[in-house]
Amino acid sequence: MADETIGIVGAGIVGLATGREIALRRPGTRVVVLEKEHEVAVHQTGHNSGVVHAGIYYAPGSLKADLCVRGVALLRDYCRERGVPYREIGKLVTAVRPDELGRMANLYERARNNHVPDLRKVAKEEIKEIEPNAGGIAALHSPRTAITDYPAVAREFAQDIEAAGGELRLGFPVTSITGVPNGVEVGSARDRVRVDRLILCAGLHSDTVARLAGYGREPRIIPFRGEYMLLRPDRAHLVRGLVYPVPDPRYPFLGVHFTPRVDGTVEVGPNAVLALAREGYRLTSISPRDLLGLAGYPGAWRMAAQHWRTGIEEYRGSLSATAFMKDAGLYVPGVGVKDVVRGGAGVRAQALDRDGTLVDDFRIHREGRVTAVRNAPSPAATASMAIAEHIVDAVFTGT
Incomplete structure (x- = not known):
């Protein structure tokens, strides 16, 4: 149908890619992106390491595998078209x-x-x-594994949406989602927006926003903070490309690795520690509300019972640079504490099932006029344009 209004909650790279895909494939459809922050790509997208994954790790036939491989090709062409850095460093x-x-x-x-x-x-x-x-x-x-600048990609997506007549409503924290005749009404503390269909791409808050729309409580988002060291500028030359460990198949994390960035810096990390706030980018960031939600979820306790030893080791690395660099030095021998300084951190929105299982694949659900992305961790940035295709197909064709 022409002249529909499609609402998207979340101006991270997946939400913006989805808005762009709708604008391109369905001329006449108006896209409205609703974002609680006052700029795009603030959270997971803005704290991303910039790696464009080639599809090595993911179970064949999974959404991650299929959409990652498709997404690489789309992202590479888009970056080259727009002049966004894209470097195949291997x-x-x-x-x-x-x-x-x-x-x-x-x-x-x-x-x-x-x-x-x-x-x-x-x-x-x-x-x-x-x-x-x-x-x-x-x-x-x-x-062919590459690096790029994902916040720059997200900003380009946002410009595409606006160029097609769409709108970014920044500073719009969603507090209610209500079904109305032939549509959905989305409310904040100060305003309301009526849309014909709604797509939820809320990242770290995807479970809470999905509940506003009437979805079940599971899977629950558990925030994991990933902390990085940076090689000192005079040591950055020691690493040419990406150097990764062989991942442990029990976890959806890839382990501490060396990551050159498009700005010339080299990150070492991340670890994976349970964050005490959904937006807990610092060790001291604590949200009582998030902690209570975590403590009240049986899946969190079952996860802790299975993986407490690994958790202790990750926290040791968080508190001690020596412990953090212990394993990293196996991959680039001679690189130690003296060669690094503390870098930034990101928080990964990791979905957790009630039985304590860390959800590995993307989860995208559709109920009536509302489609919810319930789990989209790495390689979601790599796959963002392919995820957008998948969502648009689900929303408009039911496939």
Whole structure:
């Protein structure tokens, strides 16, 4: 239908990509993006490390796998068209212990099934040719893995929406979502907006906003803070591309790694510690409301019972730079505490089921006129344009 109004809650990269996709595919449809902050890309998008994932890690056939691979191609072309930095600097996924070789072999097969381009196995001797300062006994090399500037991409998406006649309503914290005849009314403390359909891309607050729309309480968002060190400027030359560990399949986190940024800095991290606030970018950030919600959720206690040892180790790294750099030094030997300074932090919106399972795949649900993104962690930024296609297909065709 022409002349519909589609509301989107959340001006992160997924919400903005979705608004742009609607504006392009459905001329005459008006897009209104509702965002509680006074600028776009403030939270997960604005604290992203900038990696464009190639699709190595994700279960074949999952939404993550399919949308990541599709999203890379879309994002690469878009960045080149708009002049946003996009650099294929490559990635080494490095085994440093013999017991990791089996997991690395499984990862290679998974990546092949996902059609990751130009991926190859690298012997110990070849690692030095790619990364002269890297350690390890074997690796996978993904030369097409890239880095970009996701906040810049998000700003471009926002401009596309406005150029197509859409609107960004910033400073609009959503407090109510109510069904009305032939539409949905979205309210804040000071204003109300009526739309024909509504798409929820609320990131760290996706569960609370979904409940306003009548969705169930699960999955619940659990915030994990990822903290980074930065290589000192005179040591940044030690790393050419991305250097990652072989991930532990029990967790949806990739472990501490080395990440060159488009601004020339090199991050080391992140760890993954339970944040005490949904927007808890500092160790001292505490939200009593968020803590009470966490303490009252059975899934949080079941998760803690399963993973408390790992949690303690992650907190040790948060409190001690020496502990933080202990494992990092295995991947780039010789790099230690003296070579780094404290960097920034981000908070990951990780969905958790009632049984304590960390939700791995994207979850996107549609009920009537409201579509909710319930879980969209990494590689959501990489896949944002493909996620947008998927959402628009679901909203307008029911597929």
